[in-house]
Structures are given as C-alpha cells and as structure tokens.
Amino acid sequence: MNPTSQFLGTTEYDYGYDEDTAPCNEGNSFHRFKSLFLPILYCLVFVICLLGNSLVLWVLLTRKRLTTMTDICLLNLAASDLLFIVPLPFQAHYASDQWVFGNTMCKIMAGIYYIGFYSSIFFITFMSIDRYIAIVHAAYAVRVRTASFGIIISLILWLVAGLASVPNIMFNQQLEIEQSLQCVSTYPPGDNTWKIASQFSANILGLLIPLSILICCYTQILKNLQKCKNRNKTKAIKMIFIIIIVFFLFWTPFNIVLFLDSLQSLHIINDCKTSYQIALALQLTEAISFIHCCLNPVIYAFAGVTLKAHLIGLLQSCVRVLSRPARGAGAGQLFSVPIQLSSCSDSAGFL
Template identity: 85%
Template sequence: MASANDPFTTCLVGNPEDNKNWTVYLQTLYLLLSPAQESEMNPTSHFFETTEYAYGYDENTAPCNEGNSFRRFKSLLLPILYCLVFVFCLLGNSLVLWVLLTRKKLMTMTDVCLLNLAASDLLFVVPLPFQAHYAAEQWVFGNAMCKIMAGIYYTGFYSSIFFITLMSIDRYIAIVHAVYAMKIRTTSCGIIISLVLWLVAGLASVPNIVFNQQLEIEQSMQCVPTYPPGSKTWKVASQFAANILGLLIPLSILICCYAQILKNLQKCKNRNKIKAIKMIFIIVIVFFLFWTPFNVVLFLDTLQSLHIINDCQASNRIALALQLTETISFIHCCLNPVIYAFAGVMFKAHLKGLLQSCVRVFWSPARGPGATQSSSVPSQLSACSDSAGML
C-alpha cells in the first residue's frame, strides 16, 4: 500500500490530510469524465431518434452504449431492408400513378385521394437510400441534405395518414349522406382539400427541418435532431405530435366514420356499396396494423425522455424496437398498390387494359401503330368512364 509520502500518490492528490486537495482532485476528475459521458450517448440512424449534444452534465442521464445486437441490426440488416422497401414501393406506387394519370382526367374524389396517397408513399420512402448508407456507414451527404431528408420523411409520414383519413371521410359522406355527397364530392373539391392537407403536412415537418443537423460524434458524422440545451420540451412535443396526428386523431375519426357506415349498410342489401368500401377498409386496417407498434414504442421513448423509464437495458431495448417497428411501418407503402389490385375490381380491370395496350404496342408490330391505337385506346377510355366512381 502506498504511503502518504509516496511521490506518485502526492502527485495525484497531494496530502490526503488536506481536504482542499481532495476537493480539487474530485473537481478535476469530474471535468475529465463529463465529456466522456456525453460522447457515449450514441444516436441511432433514423429521423425519429433524438439527442442533445449541447447540454451540460445531467445527473439524471446515465451513459448507455448500444448493444451488439443493435449494432448488427443497424449496420447489416437495415440497409438491406431499406433497399428492398424502396424498390418495391417505387415500382408499386409508380404503377398506381401510371394507371391514375393515364385517365384523361381525375373523375372523382376517390381518384384524387388515391393519387395523393400514392404520391405520399413515394415521398415517404425517398430518404431510404440515404438512410441505408447512413445505417451502414455514416452521414456523408452534408447538413443541407440532412434537413431536406428529414423534411421529406415527415411530410410523407403525415400526408399518408391525412389522405387515408380523408378517404375514409369521403366513403362516409358517399354512403351515409349520399344526397349531400353529390354537391361536395367533386374533383375540384378534392384538389382543394388535398392542397390544404399537403400544406398542413409540410408545416408539421418544419420543426424537424429546423432541429435536424449534421454533427460529428465520436469521429463519425451523424444526422440527428438536436434540441436546445437543458430542455426536453421540443423532443417530447415532437413525439407527442407524431402520436396524436399519426394515430390517435385518425383512429378516432375512422372509428366514427365506419361505425356510421356499418349502421347504414345494415339497412341496405346493395352489394356494390360493400365492394366500394372494401378497399378502404383493407387500406386502413393494414396501415394501422403496421403503424401502431411504432407509435407505442415512440410513446415509450417519450417516457424515457421524461425519465419515467430510466434504465440502460430498457433504453437499448426501446432503441432497437424503435428501429425495428419503424422499418416494419415502411412496408405499408409497398402494400397499398397490392391492395388496389386485389380489392379494387375496376382499378384492376383498367390496369389490365393498360398492360395489354403496352404488350400490343411493343410485341405486335405487324398490326402497325394505327391499328393498335384504334383498338386499344378506345377500350381504355371506355373502361375509364365505366369506373368513374369505383376503385
């Protein structure tokens, strides 16, 4: 055991009998350890994860490293999943846009809603190639792209929810208030409402554009939301907004709308009405099955920010669950086109007509362009007009 006169001991703490030297030693040790505690709080590579790097030491926040399973999932599986979702969503929703836009005009409110929903899904997955590289390596696209991708992500997120909700309200008005529906379920009304919803979705994403920035953390460039020092208000508000606008309000509206629709259908034996709402039911059910787990985990992450959950192991599990459920939620963007094909009878017929037209153009040169045009295009227009109010 080192004596009090040991030069090494004296160099470190001075005379142990001197309380002032012990105070200096503890203060120095505190200053040396504080930065290390900040740097160990590793962010994860997605836009919903949040952090604070400009704060002072918070005794309620314990340093917590990512687990090995989380690192492996983030660096190996996430890029593959992101790329697969991006490719399938791009193909499927581009096909939906192609079918809708080849009609000479958008004829109903439903057409407008489906068009905007497909556009929202495409917008929502635009950041995925960037996120795939980010999960495997680091953020190399600069601060401006960090903010732009966060804005696109949140705009697509909110707009998808808004248009699914609008489609349900549209079905409710068309079935329960059929007479009144003739006045307001017009293409122009649908376009105006769509513009308003896009504006609201854009405004809802503004805080994320402002706070997201590129930071160098542990010699690695990260794109993370960085909130004001010493305050959890913005983070908690952002996550509560995602829960409320992304699940609670839409779910409440859908329950009310479909409860009234079911009451109306009990009085009516018209099968066409059941077919008309079948696709909407499927879209809504699939959407909330894929998004509810993420919203639940996001709520748990909010509780962690409020120190209601304050355990390192629980924090790692929440971070892993947040990544996993967010990745699962992306899949709904790929399912919407499949739902259109199986549930939308007239949509499927029109798609079949367009594909047959393409086959005739590229694989029947003997008939000539004039014959192909005269035989296929009129049938497309006829199918289009027959399906004016149906999808």
C-alpha cells in the first residue's frame, strides 16, 4: 500500500495497487481541489469562526456574569471552536504546497485539531443535556444547573477530549513522500488496529453518541413544549429542529466516509477507483464539517434572547462611545430579558 495523507485529515489515505498495475494516484482534479478550493475555504472558515466566537467570548466575559451552567457551556463551546480553527492557516498552506513547519508542529497542530474537534461536539451535547434538565426537570434544575457544577463537567469533558486525541498525536509525523514533505498519520506496517480504532472512536464519540443524546433530549423537550401555552413555543420548536438538522447535515457525511475508509483498512473495500473516491470524499466532507463551527455562535448563543440582548447592548455602548451623545437610555434597561426556570418559561429565549 502507498499511504499518503492530508495534514489534519482524520485518516491516512491508502491507494491500493496490485502487482500487475501501477499505483493509484490522486489525479489532477484531486490536486486542483486541494490546492485551490481548500485554502480558500479554510481561510474563510478561520476568519468567520474567529469573529463569531470571539464575539461570544467578548459578550460573556464583559457583559454577562457567568452564573449558570448554560453560561459555562457557551463559554467552553466558543473556546473549543476557536481551538478547532487554530490549525487552519497551517492547513491552508499545506493544502496548496507541502508541510514546511517541522515534525513538532505537525504533532502540536494535530493535537490542537483533535482536542478542538472532540471538545466542540462534547459541549454541544452538554448544552443539550443542560437544556433538557432546565425545561423537562425545572425543579431539579435549580440545584444542578450551577456555574460550579458546569465548571466540573467542563473540566471532565476537556480531559476526555485530550485523552481521545492522544493516539492521533502519537502517530502524526512529518515524512517525505514522493519528494514532498507531508504531515501524515503513520501507523505500524501491516497493522491497521490503531487506525481503525481511531476512526471508530471518531465515529462513536463524534457522531453516534452525541446525535443519540441530542435526539433523546430534544424529543423530551418537544413533548414538554407541546403541553405549554407559550407565545414563543413555535420559535423554540423550530430552533430545536435547526440544531439537530444542522448537526446531522454537517457531521454525518464525514463520519459515513470515515467509516467507509475503515472498511477499506479492513480490506472489505479494496480497489483503486473506490480508494480515490473515498480520499476525495474525505477531504470534501471534512472541509464542509469545518463550517459548523461558524454556525455555532448563531445557533447556540445569539439566537437566545438574553445573550442577544447583551450583544445589542454591547454594540450600542460602542456606538454611544463613538458618537458620544449627551443623553440616552441604558442598554441594560432596554434589553434586560430575564430567564425564568420553569417548564413553560420563555423557551425560545432559552433555546
């Protein structure tokens, strides 16, 4: 087998060949896709995600006291999304040329990527559980949904994300392949155990468990909302469907292709054309999945009434500082929208 890989692709791409044929190559379309489309996409995602999540952190840290588990969730989700995009400038250069940053940076960037990958999904799942408790078990939520408990859970999730990333950090290294320096996942020859285990863990921890929890939590929330006579119930229900559908659309294609690549490693799929198609599909679906971190601030932060009110107040404060009006209403008075912890509270604002 002739292993080649993109920098932070979750897998090593294997292009199979038999003794009577030449090795499979990526083809001109694959190289054009990597060298033209990917750098542009990575740079756009980096800028948009940086602005959106930095704004979330700015609002949380300057305008809103971190007093609830939801605040802690939002803070950590924004931090994990920012961590997730740190390697993108390196990956943009790598996609257009070769890896020139050395073996140490190869491992560091891989570690940052995978920790950001797992932690972002973990905190999305954590937020779904938090909302489930707040709406379905409102009385119990008063005792559980505290900032201190949120910090403890967050530390555990960061630890799990770090441990899940260890194999990828260990096996990623800089190699010279076909006169080109590449940052690749290099596994023991003839043994695909670590590769398959890494891919299956990404499937399980990155899709199957989180998506199952999202569906279970939001199904119960929907049942609870159906009993409520709430003017914003329809908006809350729409938001629930948006959360699940967006998560499914952006992460399922990548995980399906990743699973197919695992089948290739097990030699269940073993032909040149399919190997090439899987390699191309992995690059495309992984690139698409990056976009999800750009949408998180909109879906999880600024779609909520309270945080959106703080954002508007913060922006109005900036405008007032720039224009320096003589008098004006306080942003806190205009946009103070408290959240009540009851099963039929203003769920649209909370969701």
